[in-house]
Amino acid sequence: MFNPLTTLSDAQALDQSDPLRPVRDRFLIPDGIAYFDGHSLGPPSRAARQIQDDVVRRQWGEQLIGGWNDAGWIDAPQRAGAKIARLIGAKPNEVIVADSTSVNLFKLLIAASRLSDRPAILSEAGDFHTDRYIAKGVARLTGLRLDLVPRPELEQKVGPDTNILYLSHVHYGTAERHDIAAMTARARDAGALAIWDLCHSAGAVPLQLNQDGVELAVGCGYKYLNGGPGAPAFLYVAEHLQERLSSPLQGWMGHAAPFDFTDDYAPAPGIDRFLAGTPPILSMAALEGGIEAFDGVSMDSVWAKSVGLFETFRSLMADRCPDLVCVSPSDQARRGSHISFRHPNAFEICQALIAVGVMGDFRAPDVIRFGLTPLYLRYEDVWTAVERCADIVDSGGWNRPEFSRRRKVT
Numbered sequence: 001m002f003n004p005l006t007t008l009s010d011a012q013a014l015d016q017s018d019p020l021r022p023v024r025d026r027f028l029i030p031d032g033i034a035y036f037d038g039h040s041l042g043p044p045s046r047a048a049r050q051i052q053d054d055v056v057r058r059q060w061g062e063q064l065i066g067g068w069n070d071a072g073w074i075d076a077p078q079r080a081g082a083k084i085a086r087l088i089g090a091k092p093n094e095v096i097v098a099d100s101t102s103v104n105l106f107k108l109l110i111a112a113s114r115l116s117d118r119p120a121i122l123s124e125a126g127d128f129h130t131d132r133y134i135a136k137g138v139a140r141l142t143g144l145r146l147d148l149v150p151r152p153e154l155e156q157k158v159g160p161d162t163n164i165l166y167l168s169h170v171h172y173g174t175a176e177r178h179d180i181a182a183m184t185a186r187a188r189d190a191g192a193l194a195i196w197d198l199c200h201s202a203g204a205v206p207l208q209l210n211q212d213g214v215e216l217a218v219g220c221g222y223k224y225l226n227g228g229p230g231a232p233a234f235l236y237v238a239e240h241l242q243e244r245l246s247s248p249l250q251g252w253m254g255h256a257a258p259f260d261f262t263d264d265y266a267p268a269p270g271i272d273r274f275l276a277g278t279p280p281i282l283s284m285a286a287l288e289g290g291i292e293a294f295d296g297v298s299m300d301s302v303w304a305k306s307v308g309l310f311e312t313f314r315s316l317m318a319d320r321c322p323d324l325v326c327v328s329p330s331d332q333a334r335r336g337s338h339i340s341f342r343h344p345n346a347f348e349i350c351q352a353l354i355a356v357g358v359m360g361d362f363r364a365p366d367v368i369r370f371g372l373t374p375l376y377l378r379y380e381d382v383w384t385a386v387e388r389c390a391d392i393v394d395s396g397g398w399n400r401p402e403f404s405r406r407r408k409v410t
Helices: 008-017 021-026 046-070 073-088 101-113 129-142 151-157 180-189 239-244 270-274 281-292 299-320 346-355 379-395
Strands: 095-097 120-124 145-149 162-168 193-197 216-219 234-237 338-342 361-363 367-371
Touching: 008 299, 008 379, 021 046, 046 073, 046 281, 073 095, 073 216, 073 234, 073 270, 073 281, 095 270, 101 129, 101 162, 101 193, 101 216, 101 234, 120 129, 120 151, 129 145, 129 162, 145 151, 151 162, 151 180, 162 180, 180 193, 234 239, 234 270, 239 270, 299 338, 299 379, 346 361, 346 367, 346 379
Parallel strands: 120 145, 120 162, 162 193, 193 216
Antiparallel strands: 095 234, 216 234, 338 367, 361 367
């Protein structure tokens, strides 16, 4: 049962008893910063710095091109994919790291749509804009129709026209979470395939893709997986579906024999067929280092702390900053691992918070988001964030020219 905090000492006591407390030392976080933006860009891990240094100095620096074999660069997409698989409840051979989330979504939408002659891709109105852009582009290329409907209508709209149901598991703005098992089953029962965007899920909430019958998914490496800016993304294809799909991007790394240099394309067996170009090894190294921060950590313990951080944040904000209205679900089964608040001056308040060392982010038109990243976030950080927010709101400290929304939004 949640016990509300009343003092900073209460928060510090929770941190002292936190089983994940030692994990914070695996990250490089500047002093004086309460970092709530890990749902947009995770901080660097110490392992990432060490691995990248080794890649540059020893592997690349000494082995040169021999690093592809001697240092195992050629296997990096599969190796990193297998590490992510543990975090999302998948088999090691069902996940591969490649390209960006947008590119991987394109691959899966095209590949999956070819299995059916149904005319429609169904998705949620107001979902992340890049996903909609990619889906609209796929619809134009394939002659399919893109149906965008509000969240409450999605389940009833899945029907005989639905070729693919494509959804973000956790909504980027509000943190609302779909029932991934139920919606996947709904699509399957209607004769459609479901594709899931796990960008705000992987490394944040417990996932059991195999257990829940999920067949197709994509996700990024730079948020909760802490892979660095522009980190490679991943895609997941259930083992039983892999040989039925062919990637529309037939690059040489997805060839069955890439070093035979033949004119004809033959897809590689299994998940490897979704590779395209040469993997970016420095970025792969940083991602593998980020994932190493989860070593010895269960996703159940991560989620348990996320719940505690959320309840603490919501309770303190309701008491100290009641004008900021929480728009994230109170039911932990219906949300991800960030908490969002609505306010007419959300942008200015967010900028003022950043100026005093509390780093969250703003999403148009009027939402401040705070990522709850249990591997390194402390209860003390939550207390600090709320107290500084209260100071800013109570004093009108957000109403300064340098915090104006007329400035560039970052």
